[in-house]
Amino acid sequence: MIPYATTAEAEAALGRAMTWAEAAWYQYSAAMPDSWLHCHTTFILFVIYTITPLPLVVLEQFAPSIVLPYKLQPRVRLPLAASLRCYMEAACFFPLAVGFQLVSYPAAVKILRTRMGLPLPSVRETIAQLVVYSLMEDYLSYWIHRLLHTQWGYEKIHRVHHEFTAPTGFAMSYSHWAENLFLSIPALAGPVIVPCHITTQWLWFCIRLIEGINTHSGYHFPFSPSKLIPFYGGAEYHDYHHYAGGRSQSNFAPLFTYCDYIYRTDKVS
8 A cells, every 4th residue: 555645745755756657556556455456466367368368269169260270280179168168177276366365465575575656667677577587487487397297297287287289378277286386486486586566566477477378379370479589489389398298308498498498408399
């Protein structure tokens, strides 16, 4: 909760006029408890997870001629019922996450040290933090993913995620509960080590979720980020990993491919 009763008080504390973004943030969050702002994360991610994969699912079912030329495994057509089952089983974790966030809020505040007031971070600060978070998350996720492909890790945990040998966007979060827990650690590691504003935290989790949905989409379009961003794996890179399934010992990278390259586990389908 922002500790200023009026915008004038807030600007006096800042020593300058608020930007339009800061004014909007003040209007939205001034009277809202920090615990509720903290729980916005799960709600935002739930909305993104629900909406982002839908266009491809709908087009594949009702207008396949538009998208099938770009499908990486065109012979595999996931029935609509299977997509819905995938979504429902993965989405059930979101309400549980809200409850966990509320219960864990006091401890999370101490660990994350997230700022929720004014000023808002600059664009430069936000970009720098996002780059750090991406590199850290990639490195840690790479090794956790490799551990999940050991015999025990795969049979007990990771095989759930690999039920989809031709992945779909909804399969991004379709995993064993333990896998969801383990892979949340790399995503949180950056904000823990380099604390940020809650808006940067929301942006980071949104970018990571959208990227994960894209990676699991099963489609490789001409405008794919993998054609523009160096060392970005994208859907084609990760689709091979799902195609290989349990025997796969390559393409573990969640975002960038530098770890696969360094440790010689990169393979192009």
